[in-house]
Amino acid sequence: MTRAHIFNPGPAAMPLPVLKEVQQEFLDYKGTGMSIVEISHRSPEYQEMQAETEQDIKDLLKIPDGYHVLFMQGGGSMQFILHAQNFLIHRGAYINTGSWATKAEAAASFYGETYELASSKDDNFSYIPEIPASGTWVLKPDTDYVHITVNNTIHGTEWWQFPHFDVPLFADMSSDFLSRPVDVSNFDLIYAGIQKNVGPAGCVVVIIKDELLRRARTDIAPYLQYKTFVEKDSTYNTPPVFNIYFLGKVAKWLKNLGGLDAMYEINKEKAGLIYSVIDESDGFYKGHARPGSRSLMNITFNMATPELEADFAAEAAKQNLIGVKGHRSVGGCRVSTYNAVTMDDCKVLAKFMRDYQHAHASRS
């Protein structure tokens, strides 16, 4: 087998050592004579595994006391609903940085009043709105929380400086979760589908401040309450055992690598290889995101024509470079350089991009 260079936007590349470990122990989890998919979520083996995964996430993100780490289902889409169901009493403020941010507000609007606090829609979401000189944005009265989307997978932008508010700050970190250090104390609610950087689709990690929980509505069905997941230790019903188990392995892999500081340095270098090609291409590759807002996870660019972009993607695929086509809703090209994409993958892609440019620029 030749392993592909995987630049998929999610589900995405996973660390090869983790894949091998999962494969190796798939028929017998820790000498139980059972596969990890067969063990009960009420067994000591499961409970220990979940607790360890939780602790490893706390260690990696240096989560202070007063927060809970939860494992839920339904992806970011379900969190778009739950954050509002639990905490939208008067009005929620949303900063609109792209398709997912738009969807978050749209889903929340079923549960109460929402408003757009800032937006980068005017320039096709190519940037993260600048924090006002005063230090932050002015909120409407009785705003319950502010919601931001930290990494914008489709448009390729990422927040590099976080605003502060007098009200709770909620963040969708689905696509850059555990890719860099983040000061969790700046947030009251963080959620992240694991299928980009840290595991197989089917689990969402939620980090929630205990203080925030006191404001939560309790007149909704128990399964929809974050409180229930805190009280039942994420096992109110059967959790997605395999997905959490795999996430736990990735967390260990990150720790062994040196933690999030180390991962961040690697991710900067990886993305830098591709951004350099774009910047040095004399406009052959036109980066979509403004330099100060560039994502280290999703690198978006356009070429002269959609036909050229299609040819580029097809030629890349022939070289075993997978997943470089842009999102179906915006077109162009996108390469995702999540945690498990290797430096070598990025070098091969960078070389391919340069070669492709030379071959095509000389023709024109």
Added chain:
Amino acid sequence: MTRAHIFNPGPAAMPLPVLKEVQQEFLDYKGTGMSIVEISHRSPEYQEMQAETEQDIKDLLKIPDGYHVLFMQGGGSMQFILHAQNFLIHRGAYINTGSWATKAEAAASFYGETYELASSKDDNFSYIPEIPASGTWVLKPDTDYVHITVNNTIHGTEWWQFPHFDVPLFADMSSDFLSRPVDVSNFDLIYAGIQKNVGPAGCVVVIIKDELLRRARTDIAPYLQYKTFVEKDSTYNTPPVFNIYFLGKVAKWLKNLGGLDAMYEINKEKAGLIYSVIDESDGFYKGHARPGSRSLMNITFNMATPELEADFAAEAAKQNLIGVKGHRSVGGCRVSTYNAVTMDDCKVLAKFMRDYQHAHASRS
């Protein structure tokens, strides 16, 4: 490695040939150079796999035209909410056959009026209420649907004859899904968490009648609408790829076995081995479910004292017989004989039970 005899209530035993196949191709899905957990849900490989899984489920259950098969997240607990959110307009009728049935109605009651149409609570849910001589129960006016729980994991009962109503019939089939043939045309909505008989926790299969969809509310968030899953072919957001993939393998395994008729025969024989021990034990093992309501999936029984039951479970574990303890909410003993539990597993357990009885009955 010695493989355990797995009688877990869910997550539960999976077919060993499927586990081996998953393990074998875990690093390279169909020559893509990617693990199944790395492929995009927008890729042709995924789409083909999902479509095939859907078709195999249709084939196995002989689902007539006019139904859709969906893959969702959140387990039965989320379906307790969704069926009501989508279809509870005036009032919903519930037949209460145990803990999960009770939870289904409790969750639904957040969305409108519900009522108990029948119940077996009077005898600790040891039976399935008998269909009245008139042929069915009389409903209150404007009842939108009737909801039943087909197999009751905790109490060990199962419906063997289904009532007919003039209104849609909804069924939670989580714990006997694909364990026997079922006439799907009798139902309008079927849902089943896959973690008992057919896959790793983290996916729910929903079978929904197109006609029913026309009654669905459209004023709720799109992610909560069954309609959205139909229109977006279960990929409105990222589905739990690995869990669906594994389910697909189990569906193929069932087909190769001879389909649900064959599986049903095997399941009857397996459960029969254990029920025989109970029935021939002179009351040493006291079956909880009444004979006509006995589940083929979960066999529940009590012994003289909780201490004896605890000793029994501990001795069983020493013989590598895993998961024979009763549910924490009701105590006693429970062995689950889902699809992937082998005839040999059941023979070993039956022998252990007889030996245990002889050793202990002679002492007393």
